[in-house]
Amino acid sequence: MKPLTRAAVLTTDFYNRDPRRVARALLGKLIVRETPTGILAGRIVETEAYLGTGDAAAHSAAGKTARNAVLFGPPGYAYVYFIYGTHYCLNVSCLPDGVAGGVLFRALEPVAGIEQMAEARGVDLPEKPELRKISTLKKISSGPGRMSEALGVTRARDNDKNLTSARSDLRIVDDGYRVRRVTVSPRIGIVKAADDPLRYFIAGNPFVS
DNA sequence: GAGGAGATCGTCT
DNA sequence: GACGATCTCCTCT
Numbered sequence: 001m002k003p004l005t006r007a008a009v010l011t012t013d014f015y016n017r018d019p020r021r022v023a024r025a026l027l028g029k030l031i032v033r034e035t036p037t038g039i040l041a042g043r044i045v046e047t048e049a050y051l052g053t054g055d056a057a058a059h060s061a062a063g064k065t066a067r068n069a070v071l072f073g074p075p076g077y078a079y080v081y082f083i084y085g086t087h088y089c090l091n092v093s094c095l096p097d098g099v100a101g102g103v104l105f106r107a108l109e110p111v112a113g114i115e116q117m118a119e120a121r122g123v124d125l126p127e128k129p130e131l132r133k134i135s136t137l138k139k140i141s142s143g144p145g146r147m148s149e150a151l152g153v154t155r156a157r158d159n160d161k162n163l164t165s166a167r168s169d170l171r172i173v174d175d176g177y178r179v180r181r182v183t184v185s186p187r188i189g190i191v192k193a194a195d196d197p198l199r200y201f202i203a204g205n206p207f208v209s
Numbered sequence: 210g211a212g213g214a215g216a217t218c219g220t221c222t
Numbered sequence: 223g224a225c226g227a228t229c230t231c232c233t234c235t
Contacts, residue, residue, distance in 0.1 A: 084225095085226090086230095089227065189226090
């Protein structure tokens with residue numbers, strides 16, 4: 001694996017295809033957030049694909065609105081929405097400009113800036129890394145709302161942001177990590193089209209939500 | 210450790 | 223005016 005500063009940013013082509021393929025390919029990649037106080041990074045361990053106008057569970061199912069316009073735009077852009085009055089969720093747009101589709105990020109394994117992310121989440125971490133339990137680390141970014149809070153993602157700051165630019169303070173990179181096995185299951189927390197197997201996660205990874 | 214209910218507000222009907 | 227691609231806290235075991 002390459003150090004963060006040498007890892008390759010995923011380009012527009014990566015996202016310009018079926019969300020199901022993008023959701024699977026994103027597993028093992030890193031979400032990188034640059035802040036004034038340091039770099040935050042987490043490895044993507046769980047995603048969900050949302051297929052656009054033909055997918056009853058997708059925000060884009062009923063057509064384009066001011067809220068979901070990013071999903072209809074060019075691939076590789078951040079779609080951030082606010083849910084249940086408290087949480088933000090981060091997605092990336094897929095497929096060409098004019099065609100709706102996206103992938104929801106559901107869980108990250110903390111990689112860099114762990115202390116800063118824990119603080120943003122209000123999680124108490126032991127100072128010595130060897131004393132930190134998995135059950136505590138999971139509270140940082142295991143879940144869509146949690147990882148957004150850990151990375152400081154909000155709609156005002158990040159919606160419609162280009163994730164494929166090396167200069168962006170929010171981007172997704174490939175550090176060469178190879179995923180051994182991927183498991184597919186139905187999506188979580190939805191009612192419509194709930195049986196479609198469109199949730200992808202790294203088999204055996206403890207940070208899956 | 211599991212299960213249930215409340216929180217809380219932007220977006221669309 | 224209703225509800226949601228969720229999380230946390232509280233209670234009970």
